[in-house]
Amino acid sequence: MTGNPTPEAGSARHRIIVMGVSGCGKTTIGDLVARELGVPFLDGDSLHPLENVAKMAAGTPLTDEDRWPWLATVGSELAAAKDGLVLACSALRRSYRDAIRAQAPDTVFLHLHGSKDVLKARTEGRSGHFMPPALLESQLATLEPLEADEPGVVVDIAAPVDQVVAEALAGIAAAVTAAVGSPTAGAAGTPGRQFDVDLQAAPFNLDGDAVAWVESTLAGMSLEEKIGQLFINHNNDYSPEYIDGVLDNFHVGGMRYRPGPSVAVQEHIRYAQARSRIPLLVASNPEMGGAGSCDDGTFVSTHLQAGSHPDKSIAKQMGQVAGVETAALGCNWAFAPIVDIHYNWRNTVISTRSFGNTPEIVVERAKEYFGGISESPTVCAIKHFPGDGVDERDQHVVTSYNTLGYEEWNRTYGHVYREMIRHGVQSIMIGHIGAPELSRHFRPGLADADILPATLSPELLQDLLRGELGFNGLILTDASQMVGLTQAMKRKDLVPATIAAGCDMFLFFRNPAEDFGYMLDGYKSGVFTERRLHDALRRILALKASLGLHVKPVAELVPPVEALAVIGSEGHRAIAAEIADKTVTLVKDTANNLPIRPETHQRIRLYGISGGSDFTRADPLAYLDTVKEELEDAGFEVHVFKTADQRAAAGETGVNFMSVISEEATGDYADKYDAAFVFANVKGFAQEAAIRIKWSTPMAAEIPWYVTEVPTVFVSLNQPNHLIDVPMVKTAINAHAGSREAIRATIQKIMGKSEFQGTFNDNVFCDSFDTRL
Numbered sequence: 143m144t145g146n147p148t149p150e151a152g153s154a155r156h157r158i159i160v161m162g163v164s165g166c167g168k169t170t171i172g173d174l175v176a177r178e179l180g181v182p183f184l185d186g187d188s189l190h191p192l193e194n195v196a197k198m199a200a201g202t203p204l205t206d207e208d209r210w211p212w213l214a215t216v217g218s219e220l221a222a223a224k225d226g227l228v229l230a231c232s233a234l235r236r237s238y239r240d241a242i243r244a245q246a247p248d249t250v251f252l253h254l255h256g257s258k259d260v261l262k263a264r265t266e267g268r269s270g271h272f273m274p275p276a277l278l279e280s281q282l283a284t285l286e287p288l289e290a291d292e293p294g295v296v297v298d299i300a301a302p303v304d305q306v307v308a309e310a311l312a313g314i315a316a317a318v319t320a321a322v323g324s325p326t327a328g329a330a331g332t333p334g335r336q337f338d339v340d341l342q343a344a345p346f347n348l349d350g351d352a353v354a355w356v357e358s359t360l361a362g363m364s365l366e367e368k369i370g371q372l373f374i375n376h377n378n379d380y381s382p383e384y385i386d387g388v389l390d391n392f393h394v395g396g397m398r399y400r401p402g403p404s405v406a407v408q409e410h411i412r413y414a415q416a417r418s419r420i421p422l423l424v425a426s427n428p429e430m431g432g433a434g435s436c437d438d439g440t441f442v443s444t445h446l447q448a449g450s451h452p453d454k455s456i457a458k459q460m461g462q463v464a465g466v467e468t469a470a471l472g473c474n475w476a477f478a479p480i481v482d483i484h485y486n487w488r489n490t491v492i493s494t495r496s497f498g499n500t501p502e503i504v505v506e507r508a509k510e511y512f513g514g515i516s517e518s519p520t521v522c523a524i525k526h527f528p529g530d531g532v533d534e535r536d537q538h539v540v541t542s543y544n545t546l547g548y549e550e551w552n553r554t555y556g557h558v559y560r561e562m563i564r565h566g567v568q569s570i571m572i573g574h575i576g577a578p579e580l581s582r583h584f585r586p587g588l589a590d591a592d593i594l595p596a597t598l599s600p601e602l603l604q605d606l607l608r609g610e611l612g613f614n615g616l617i618l619t620d621a622s623q624m625v626g627l628t629q630a631m632k633r634k635d636l637v638p639a640t641i642a643a644g645c646d647m648f649l650f651f652r653n654p655a656e657d658f659g660y661m662l663d664g665y666k667s668g669v670f671t672e673r674r675l676h677d678a679l680r681r682i683l684a685l686k687a688s689l690g691l692h693v694k695p696v697a698e699l700v701p702p703v704e705a706l707a708v709i710g711s712e713g714h715r716a717i718a719a720e721i722a723d724k725t726v727t728l729v730k731d732t733a734n735n736l737p738i739r740p741e742t743h744q745r746i747r748l749y750g751i752s753g754g755s756d757f758t759r760a761d762p763l764a765y766l767d768t769v770k771e772e773l774e775d776a777g778f779e780v781h782v783f784k785t786a787d788q789r790a791a792a793g794e795t796g797v798n799f800m801s802v803i804s805e806e807a808t809g810d811y812a813d814k815y816d817a818a819f820v821f822a823n824v825k826g827f828a829q830e831a832a833i834r835i836k837w838s839t840p841m842a843a844e845i846p847w848y849v850t851e852v853p854t855v856f857v858s859l860n861q862p863n864h865l866i867d868v869p870m871v872k873t874a875i876n877a878h879a880g881s882r883e884a885i886r887a888t889i890q891k892i893m894g895k896s897e898f899q900g901t902f903n904d905n906v907f908c909d910s911f912d913t914r915l
Contacts, residue, residue, distance in 0.1 A: 156179050156181045156225070156226025156227065156228070157220045157221075157223060157226060157227055157246050157248055157249045157250065158172075158175065158176075158179075158226075158227070158228040158229070158249070158250050158251075158252055158314060159186075159216075159220075159229055159230075159231050159233055159239070159242060159249055159250070159251045159252065160172035160175065160228060160229070160230045160231070160252045160254065161231060161232060161233035161234070161239075161251050161252065161253050161254070162232065162253055162254040162255065162256075162285075162299075163232065163234065163261060163278060163281040163282055163285060164232070164261070164278055164281055165256075165261045165262075165264035165278065166254040166255070166256050166261060166264075166299055167254055167264070167299055167303075167306070168185075168230035168231075168232075168254060169185055169230050170303070171252075171254055171299075171303070171306055171307060171310060172185075172228050172229070172230040172252075173228075174303070174307045175228055175252065175307060175310050175311065175314070176227075176228035178307065178311055179226065179228065179311075179314075180226075181223075181225060181226035181227055181228055182223070182226075182227055182228070183227075183228045183229075183230075184219060184227060184228070184229045184230070185229075185230045186212075186216050186229050186230050186231035186232075187230070189212060189215045189216060189219065190212055191211065191212065193208070194208050194209075194212060203280050206237075206502075209238065210241065210553065213231075213238055213241040213242055214241065214245070214549070216229060216231050216242055217241065217242040217243075217244060217245030217246050217549075218245055220242065220245065220246035220249055221245045221246040232281065233251065234281060234284045234285045234286065235284060235285075235286050236286045236289060236292075236560065236564075237557055237560065237561075239251060239288075239292065240552055240556065240557070240560060241549075241552065241553055243552075244548060244549040244552040244553070244556075245549055248293075249293070250293045250294055250295070250314055250317045250318060251288055251292060251293065251294035251295075252294065252295055252297065252310050252313070252314060253287070253288055253294060253295070253296045253297070254297055254299050254306070255287075255296050255297065255298055255299065256298065256299040256300060257300070258278075258282065260299065260300055261278060261282075262278060289612075291612050293317045293318075294313075294317055295309075295310065295312075295313025295314060295316070295317055296313075297309045297310050297313065336604060336644075336673065336674060336677065337604065337608040337609065337614075338673075338677050339614060339677055339680050339681050339684065340614055341353045341356060341680060341684050343614050344566055344614060345566050345567065345568040345614065345615045345688070346568075346614070346615070346681075346684040346685070346687070346688045347688065348684060348687055348688065352684075352687040352688075352692065355683075355687055355692045356680055356683040356684055356687055359420060359683055359692075360676065360679055360680065360683060363679075365662075365665075366393060366662070367393045367419075367420075368675060368679055369393075369658065369661050369662045369665065370392045370393025370394050370395065370658070371393065371394070371395035371420070371679055371682050371683075372395060372641060372646070372647055372648050372661060372675075372678060372679075372682075373392060373394045373395060373396075373647070373648050373651065373657070373658070373661075374394065374395065374396040374397060374398060374423070374425065374618065374647055374648065374649045374650065375388050375392070375394045375396070375397045375398075375650070375651060375654070376397070376398050376399070376400070376621075376650045376651070377397050377398070377399040377400065377410070377414075378400050380399075380402065380406055380409075380410045382413055385410075385413055385414050385417060386417065388654070389414070389417050389418055391654070391655075391658075392651075392654055392658050393419075394422070395420070395422070395423060395647060395682050396422055396423035396424065396425060396475065396647065396682075397414060397422055397423075397424060397425070398424075398425040398426065398427070398477075398649075398650075399411070399424075401434060401435060401436050401437055401439075402436065402437055403436065403437050403438060404436040404437070404438050404439070404470075404471060404706050404709045404710075405703065405706060407435070407436045407471050407472075408470070408471050408472055408700060408701075408703065408705075408706060411424055411471060411472035411473070411700050412472060412699075412700040415472065415696060415699040415700055416696055420683075420686070421686055421691035421692065421694070421696075421699060423474060423475045423682075423685065423686060424472060424473045424474055424475060425473065425475040425476070425477055425523075426468045426471070426473040426475070426476060426477070427476075427477045427478065428464035428465075428467070428468050428476050428477075428478050428515070429444070429445065429477075429478045429479075429480060429495060430442060430443060430444055430460070431443065431460050431463040431464050431467070431714075431718070432463055432464060432466075432467030432468065432709060432710070432714065435464075435467060435468045435471060435473060436467075436471060436709065438709055438710045439467050439709055439710060440463055440467060440709070440710050440711070440714040440715060440717075440718055441718060441879065441881050442459065442460045442463045442464070442714070442717060442718050442721060443456060443460050443718070443721045443722075443725065443878065443879070444494045444495065444878055444879060445457075445479065445480055445494065445495050445496055445497050445507070446484075446493065446494045446495070446496060446497065446498070446862060446878060447494075447721070447725045447878035447879065448460050448497060448507055448510075448511070448721075448725075449496075449497035449498040449503050449504075449507050450725045450727055450876070450878065450900045450901050450902060451724045451725050451899060451900055451901060452901065453724060454506055454507060454510050455510065456507075456510075456721050456724065456725070457479075457497070457507040457508070457510035457511045457514070458510040458511065458513055458514035459514060459717050459721065460511055460514065460721075461479070461510065461511035461512065461513065461514025461515035461516075462514035462515065462517060462518075463514075463714050463717060463718075464476060464478065464511075464514070464515050465514060465515035465516070465517055465518030465520050466518055466708050466714075467708060467709045467710075467714070468518070468520060469518040469519055469520055469701070469705075470701055470705040470706055470708050470709055471700075471706075471709075472699065472700035472701065473520070474519060474520055474521065474689050474691070475520065475521055475522075475523065475569075475685075476515055476520050476521070476522050476523065477523045477525065477571060478511065478515070478522065478523070478524075478525075479497075479507075479508045479511040479512060479522065479524060480492065480495045480496060480497075480508075480524070480525055480526070481497075481504055481505075481508050481524045481525070481529075481558050481559070481562060482495070482496045482504075482525075482526060482529055482530040482531045483496060483498070483499060483500065483501055483504055483529060483531045483554060483555060483558070484496040484498065484499045484531045484905060485499055485531045485532050486531060486532055486533065486534050487862075487863050487866075487905040487906075487908050487909065488534035488832055488863070488908075489530070489531055489532075489533065489534045489535075489832065490534075490536075490827065490832050490833040490834075490861060490863065491530065491536040491537070491538070491827040491828075491832075492530045492531055493861055493862055493863060493905075494825075494860060494861065494862065494878070496530075496531060498903060499531075499903045499904075499905055500903075501553075501554045501555070501557045501558050504558050505557070505558050505561045505562070508524065508558070508562060509561070509562070509565055512562070512565060512566075512567060519689060519690070521568040521569060521685060521688065521689060522567055522568060522569065523567075523568075523569040523570060523571045523616075523618060524559075524562055524567050524569075524570055524571070525570070525571035525572075525573065525620065526571055526572070526573030526575060526620060527559065527570050527571070527572050527573060527596060527602075527607060528544050528551070528555060528573070528575060528577045528580060528596050528602055528606075529544050529551075529554075529555035529558075529573075529575070530542065530544070530573055530575060531544075532544045532545055532546060533545070533575075534831065534832050535831040535832065536827055536828065536830070536831050536832065537573055537574040537575055537595075537620070537624055537625075537626030537627075538621075538624045538625065538626065538827060538828035538829075539624075539625050539626075539828065539829070539830070539831055540625055540626060540629070540831060541574060541575070541576055541595050541625075541626040541627075541629055541630065542573075542574075542575050542576075542626060543575060543576045543577065543578060543593075544575055544576070544577045544580075545577075545578060545579065546577075546579065546580075547579045548579055548580055548583040551577070551579070551580060556611070559607075559611055559613075560611055563611055563612065563613050563615075567615065568615045568616065568685060568688065569615050569616040569617070569618060569685065570607065570613060570615065570616075570617055570618075571618050571619070571620055571649075572596050572597045572603065572617060572618065572619055572620060572645060573595070573596060573597070573620055573626075574595040574596070574597050574619075574620055574624050574626030574627040574630075575595055575596055575626065576593045576594060576595050576596065576599075577596060577599075577602060578590070578593045580601075580602060580606060581593055581594075581599055581601050581602060584601035584602075584605045584606065585601050594630055595626055595627055595630055597619045597620070597627055597640050597643065597645060598627075598630055598631075598636060598639050598640060598643050599643055600642070600643045600644055603617060603643050603644030603645065604643075604644045607644070608644065615681070615685075616646050616647065616681045616682065616684075616685050617644060617645050617646050617647075617681075618645060618646060618647040618648070618649055619640050619645050619647070619648055619649045620649060621649050621650050622636075622637075622640075622648060622649055622650050622651075622652060622657075623650060623652055624828075633652065633656070633657070633660065634660045634663070635669075637657050637660040637661050637664065638660060638661055638663070638664020638665065638669040638670055639664070639669060641661070641664070641669075641670045641674060641675070641678060642664070642669050642670040642674060645678075646677075646678035646681045646682060647678070647682060648661070715883070718881065718883050719883040719886075719887070722877075722878075722879065722881065722883040722884040722886075722887045723883075723887040723890075723896065723899070724899050724900065725878055725899070725900045726875065726876070726877050726878070726884065726887050726888050726891055726898060726899070726900050727875065727876040727877075727878075727898065727900025727901060727902050728873075728874075728875055728891070728898040728900070729865070729874040729875065729876055729902055729906050730872070730873065730874050730914065731872065731873045732872045732873075732914075732915060733853070733872035733873065735817075735853040735854070735855060735872060735873040736855075736873060736892060736894065737892065737893050737894030738817050738853060738855065738892055738893065739893050739894065740776065740777035740778050740779075740893075742816075743778075743816035743817040743853065744778065744779050744816055745778075745779050745781065745814065745815045745816045745817075746773060746778045746779065746780050746781065746815065746816070746817055746818070746819055747781050747783060747814075747815040747817070747818045747819070747848070747852075748766070748769065748770060748773070748780050748781065748782045748783065748818075748819050748821070749783045749818065749819070749820045749821070749844045750763050750765070750766035750769070750782070750783075750821055750822075750823075751820060751821070751822040751823070751824065751835060751837075751844065752822070752823050752824060752825075753823075753824035753825060753826055753833055753835075753836060762823065763823075765821070765823050765859060765880040765885070766782065766821065768880075768882050768885050769819075769821050769885055769889075770782060772882070772885050772886050772889050773819070773889060776889055776890075776893060781814075781815065783806070783843070783844055785799075785802065785838040785839070785842070785843075785844065786798050786799045786801070786802045786838070786839060787838060789802070799838070799839035799840065799841075799842065799843075802839075802843050803841065803842075803843045805843075806843035807843060807847060807848075811848055811851045811852065812851045812852050815852055816852060816853075817852050817853045817854070817855070818846070818848050818849075818851075818852050818853070818854040818855070819854075819855050819857065819892075820844070820846060820854065820855070820856045820857065820868070820871070821857045821859060821885075822835065822856070822857070822858050822859065822860070822861075822864055823858075823859040823860050823880045824836075824858075824860055824861050824864070825860040825861065833861060834863075834866075834867060835864060835867040835868070845868075846868055846870055846871050849870050849871055849872065853873070854871055854872070854873065855871075855873045855874075855875065855892060856868055856871040856873065856874045856875070857874075857875045857876075857877050857888055858874075858875070858876050858877065858878075859877050859878070859879060859880040859884065859885070860878075860879070860880065862876055862902070862905060862906050863905065863906070863908055865906060865907060865908055865910075865913035866908035866910060866913060869910065869912040869913045869915065872915075874906075875888060875891075875892070875898075876900065876902060876906070878900075
């Protein structure tokens, strides 16, 4: 086959995967292509472990858990082939090819494509192969064709073999040439590549009229208006005078607000939209349904709660309620869902805000939430790229780090982001989280001192998120007051540096006049270019246009006040109650304490534990009144424990922690009480690097010493990691929320009146043997 355009013999870029379903000729064509290229050929099937071979021979499709180790081996073989290699591997899904590329980034894929009839005929004629013809249907259903950003070539196998090989060689040559000519990241200090927005591609999908609006609006902006559009203000004041000042002086592109009563929130948003020359992106934080967007919104579930039952539709219901209630307020942008993976049980900033501890559960539930909220006129910002949950520290108070290697990150967090990008997510919030191994993958030799949070890292935003992951949507920072960002450099430098790195919007002023000036000065001094500024502005305007804000009359940007009837509605509360009942989780009952009923255990000693007041300033023990009410309604006699401080605050004198211990821990404890219930509502973040139980005093009387005296039940209404601090309890329940619905459902299950349905992962045992006892 001389004369065919082939890459230079011996090139390190001769790493070729011949891919396709069973019967497409991977072995035959692959071997011939390898001979022409002068490199070895290897059949990837030979790399399967024996367990996989046995499964396939039995007609059992492989699971992804079966495939990952095999794909890692395939990638390793390619990476180790310094003189090149052609390897036959089905590589049917994009995520499988990504796993191979994670270890051998310059791999070119040769997809042998054939019609179903051709493939079926070839498969039925084969012998001595462990892929039964019956699995062809499964493979065709699984196949995801090569995408535009994947180096490769597709060849039709219906042609004669010589022609197939010739077309394959020509396509490989073209793919290799394109790869050689593409820009790549260089050494430390090299700026990231810039990827200009495609307004007509996903996730914006704008038509010609919308594109024209974006361009004409951009052309009509003053420089000050352009700079202002980069900011999302946090509205701490609902007064018209405050909004007038923000819009007239700083021309912001979006806003989030301090939650309040729904009527006040809606009127506030209505006034702001009426005063803004360009429609505003109005964001909310609907991580738990409607709660968090206004004071009277419906709490549906936490992310962890939505991942704690086999029914994935719980996450969709959470998204649906979130969408309906926030849209009624006039919001159009949800800072949700959260797609972090809770790998480290010590991490409490996302312990209840993550769907779980595997990429699979996170992807499944995030897609459900996205589908639910997308039924309303709302776009989403998933968060916190490149991924929280590895480090135990909280980026609100210190820079945290995702320390996974490039390959492992691609299999986990990278898989999550690829799936959500393909699913159509419109924006991504960047965490103030460093990723040393990812940064060094694109910037070899980068010193420890030069590792920056992702918000300031062009290699993570441009080379990885825009380049390798192909994200065309809008990128915004997380809150700019977080110390995870501010510890990195002076404010005057970091404000424009976020835009230069690849962020399109800057979340929250610290001091509006200062930050606006820093951004303007950064543009004028060349920290970021006009091209970068205009690209960010096009993405901002495109997000607005994708919502149809550009064609709506101002009076219709916010619904009428009557729309607020859905907020906290009876129907939404019924959804919350159903989810609470499904997700209350029995973690352990090793002493068979349950059920506990008034008929057998009338007198209950009730302990309440909190982490103190969080940034919401709500009474941290208010939930205990609800617990007491629900227990009494169920027929129990409830005796609430009071700490020394609580008793002193109530006017009691001469009381201290030692006197309380002496009174509480007495030999007649079991004569006074039939059982002890401990309800813990330890919550909050942004004040400590990690949250744990903090007892009221040294050797406090509420610590469960009494497990040896009476049946004791520990119920967490928030964090899932409390067993590390109370391993002595034999009955532990995760109720997930301090809502009346969750508390009522928990008490019903303690009494045996309904079944526990919730599920949990091993994080609850905190890597300690005694927590399981």
